[in-house]
Amino acid sequence: MSVALIDLDGTLIDSGPVIFNAARHALALAGLPEPADMRPFVGPPLPIGMQTVLGVPPERVDAVIADYRAHQEAHLGDTPVYEGIVEACTELRQRGWTLAVATSKFEVIARRTIDVLGLAPYFDAIAGGDEVSAEKPVVIARVLERLPAEAAGAAPIMVGDRCYDMEGAAAHGLRSVFAAWGYGPREEGAAADVVAERPQDLVRVLTELAGA
Structure with a gap:
């Protein structure tokens, strides 16, 4: 998986x-x-x-x-979902991928946002920051613990638009994809394994990286 x-x-x-x-x-x-x-x-x-x-x-x-x-x-x-994200999540799920959200946003607000925007059905686990820590390595540790049992033994890939995402992935020995459409400057993607230019590229990039 x-x-x-x-x-x-x-x-x-x-x-x-x-x-x-x-x-x-x-x-x-x-x-x-x-x-x-x-x-x-x-x-x-x-x-x-x-x-x-x-x-x-x-x-x-x-x-x-x-x-x-x-x-x-x-x-x-009022927050828009990036064009192509729903289609990418739909196709990844159809291909058998397990998807999870790992965000430094306060988890209560992250969950409400995901619900309000209709994204909840695509994700098996969600983890965010809390009053103790919102550091990305901590958030990733939380979401890894919440993955469904059938995902045990998989090698998760982190997707994000900031250096914090790449650093968090590296802290857990995970591969990463830099989301170039986001808010991070281009140079922050240097630490990623792969750069995805658009949400429409996500399925291809993840599939290729998972098979590498």
């Missing part, structure tokens, strides 16, 4: 606009300035992104995250 672990933001869904609007809202409530470039905010664990991308002081991170999540949850349905 073949298994793919797929990132959520910037890979399955184009969550940038919802994420950016939630960040602007939270920063405004906190009286903090908006950074010139928010794109790097999509991908890293939220507490890290708050500090390194948005410039939130460490002592204010928890309060800003609370406002950010409240705004984000109110707009989950």
Whole structure:
């Protein structure tokens, strides 16, 4: 059996606009300035992104995250699924693949997003961040534990658009696919085994990598 672990933001869904609007809202409530470039905010664990991308002081991170999540949850349905993702997931399932979501997004919000957007039927397991950790190696460990029994012994492949996805895969000895349509700069795909340019390429790339 073949298994793919797929990132959520910037890979399955184009969550940038919802994420950016939630960040602007939270920063405004906190009286903090908006950074010139928010794109790097999509991908890293939220507490890290708050500090390194948005410039939130460490002592204010928890309060800003609370406002950010409240705004984000109110707009989950505004997030588009990337064109070609539903078709790719459908074909992979038809070919017998086990699919799972591994995201640094807070797991409660990730599950709600997946449900609202109608993606839940494609995935056998979902794992995200929590109050303890949202680091990608930790998230991948969680989702591996939740895979169905029939996936035991498989060699999962991680698909994501940021360096965190490649690093998380490497930490577990997994191969990885860089999703070039997402929010990560091209150079972050250098550590991946393969680059997929479009969601429409995902079935071919995963099938070839699984058979390599």
